Amino acid sequence: MPLSEEFLTELRYRNSIETIVSSYVNLHRRGNMITGLCPFHNEKTPSFTLYPENNSFYCFGCGVGGDVITFIRDIENLDYMEAVRLLSDRSGLPMPDDGFDDGARRLRQTLLEINRETARFFHNELKTQRGRKAYEYLKDRRLTDDTIRHFGLGYSPDSFDALLNHLKSKGFREPDIVLANVVANGKTGKPYDRFHNRIMFPIIDLRGNVIAFGGRIMPGLEGAKYINTADTPIYKKSRNIYALNVAKNTKENNLILAEGYMDVISLHQAGFTNAVASLGTAFTQEQALLLGRYCKEIVVTLDADEAGQKATEKAIRVLSGSNMRVRVLRIDGGKDPDEYIREFGPDRFRALLEGAGNEIEYKLFTLRQKYDLTADSGKMLYLNEAAILLSELPVAIARDIYSGKLAKELEVSKEAILKQTEQTRQRKTKAEYNKRLKEFTAPKIKQDAITPEKREHPRAACAEEAILCLLMNFPDLKKEMNGRVQPEDFMTGFHRKVFETVEKQLENGVFDLTLISGEFSTQEMGRIVAIQNKTVAKANAINELADCIRILKDEKENSIIGKASEMETDQWAEALQKLRRQKGSSS
Structure with a gap:
């Protein structure tokens, strides 16, 4: 069963977007605007914006956006229900016990328990006779017992089923053990311990959960120096940092x-x-x-x-x-x-x-190692590359300082270095300008994974976005619609789905992002927030809605006319007649 509207509304009330985001991002308020550096892509000028009035966020740099649940999903790399649970725990709101599907959370918890028991098994093995050489190796590296214990270091025995048998004895199912990637299936389908005869390093996330392992080969043996856990439902190596x-x-x-x-x-x-x-x-x-x-x-x-x-x-x-x-x-x-x-x-x-x-x-320094600076030819090659490097510095003072250091080091004129650096900057600036000019004069419509139809029907897609924006911001406009637009009038599948969702919500008179967060991916939620927070004037809302409906109907008619060769004559004529009747009733 889905989560109730009452629960989600209370969850949103207890977890304001500003309070939640401020624990991850340094925010700045300017009037009604709340901005900060985006936590989802590298930037130096803030483009990450909060909208407290509808409890949403959007980054104009990378397009990430959504409600407070979406933010937690993205920042903590959680699925929808895990993010809801985190917010409910944080705000002291009990999760409803109404039989909703919590399978993903249970699987995640099982994998974490498998990893925790695996880490305990490896650590205990280090204290046994068969782990003696691994322990001695760590001591030879001058690690103390406290350090070994603090980082949970261990040893995987020289066996292909010791860990598997141990985990099964603790009640874990073989498919879950394989999914945790501490055991793998061989070519014959028989499972075997993935790590054996290795010094083990548990990888622990920010909440203290063991999520993966790294295994170092024992000294003197042949093979890969390190074997690491592959990506699993609880671990993505590109998103985690050791220690x-x-x-x-x-x-x-x-x-x-x-x-x-x-x-x-x-x-x-x-x-x-x-x-x-x-x-x-x-x-x-x-x-x-x-x-x-x-x-x-x-x-x-x-x-x-x-x-x-x-x-x-x-x-x-x-x-x-x-x-x-x-x-x-x-x-x-x-x-x-x-x-x-x-x-x-x-x-x-x-x-x-x-x-x-x-x-x-x-x-x-790295450039300097490439050349013989005792020879004039080496100096020239080094300075040419150094000038290219300095030309990338955006601050003139920095270029001046490093040019002075190079001049003193190589006994050349500082002015000559600055001149060459400036010439390089001018060439780059001109090349970048020409590239932007070419893109501006010959723009390319990029493929959009969320609304791929937009490439073929850009005018209709823009009208659809405007209709959605107006309905989200001015729910009373639903009365003006009065059946003038149907879901099948939308030419992009994503906008059609959003329209159906918004219409359903407006039956209760309001639109709330949090209530639809579980129905869309985080990428789709970002697009919805971008549409919702477009600037609209209430005074012109009715006229703008009428114009957008007219455009949408015109584009739909043009699309049907264009498909004449693909449809049976009677089918084509019926579709066109139906659309024109709708246009007549909506004008």
Whole structure:
């Protein structure tokens, strides 16, 4: 059964959009406008807007929007019922016990229980005789028992069914165990433990749930160094950060982005409790947005090998679009943070951390390594690339400062560097202008996944949006409709569905986003909010509605005429006659 209208209305009343969003986003109020930096895409100028009057939000930058339930679904990566439950728990509103389908929540809870029991099994194995070598390895890495316990480290035994048998003995079903990805089905269909003879690192989300695992191969053995949990219903590696559940509580004013589990654990043990890692995957925009909720500065300290340098460059590219400051820590000698701390101690590492340069300094350093600066040809090649890099800096003062540093370092004229930098900027500006001009003079109608018909019927789609906007904002206009528009008049399937939903709601005289949130995807809710919050004037509402109905009927008629060759003559004539009768009655 669906949730009752009374429950959803009370849920919305207890969870205002401003109160909920403000716990994730730093909001600014200007008159009736409430804005902030969007938590769903990287931006430096706020385009994320709240509408308290209808308890909705919308981002003009990325198009994400919806009601308070949609916001929680997107920000917490939850399904509809999980988001409702989170809001009900937060506001002290009991969930109704009316037999609604809560299967997704029960499955999620089962998978979390499987992972929790798996983590307990691995940790206990570390204390057994067969886990002795794994324990000794961790001790050789100078990890204390407290650290091992704090991060829940463990050992997966050299067996293909030890974990499977253990979980089954605890009452878990085999299909659920496989879905949790701690057990996999072999080619013959026989299940086997996915991790065996590995040191295990549980991955814990922000609420303290074990959601996945990483397994490191034992020293001296052949095979993949790390095996990680694949994406499951409770885990998406591109949206999670290792150890953020601990680092979010740090007293430091920044976060350290390291490369692997051991780097993070060693850093925490050494007192750097603000260290996190990106879970063995290329750093993603979703991860950058997640980190941005907890800090204003990121210090990137990935490994110094070639792979680590490429990962650093990728992380810088992703982070440069955010509103966080970025610094890069370089460790000489090709050492990673774990090795450096073990050899030189925490104080030396802290000194390195405090001296970490910003992203421009790191990029200049990386460029410098490519050329022989003792030769004039090497200097010229380096300065050419450096000028391109400096031309990307938006602030003139920054370009001046770095040009001065380069001039002093290479004993060349600062004015010459600035001149070349400015010439590069002008070429880029002209190229970008020409590109925008071409797009403006020859616009392309982009394919719209939500309303694909809009490409073929743009005029009708715009009229449909206007009709929906008017009905959502002025429910009394339903009387003016008086059957003049039917769902079949709409030429886009999505708008037709929204129209039917709005009409049904207006039978009670009001339109409430929260009451329809469960019927649409989060992407569709964003589109509905965009339509609802378009600027409309009540004084012209009746005339505008009439104009839109006329346009919609005209477009429908043109569409039917255009399909003459595809329809039987009698069928075509009947459809056209019916539409013209409707047009006559609506004029």
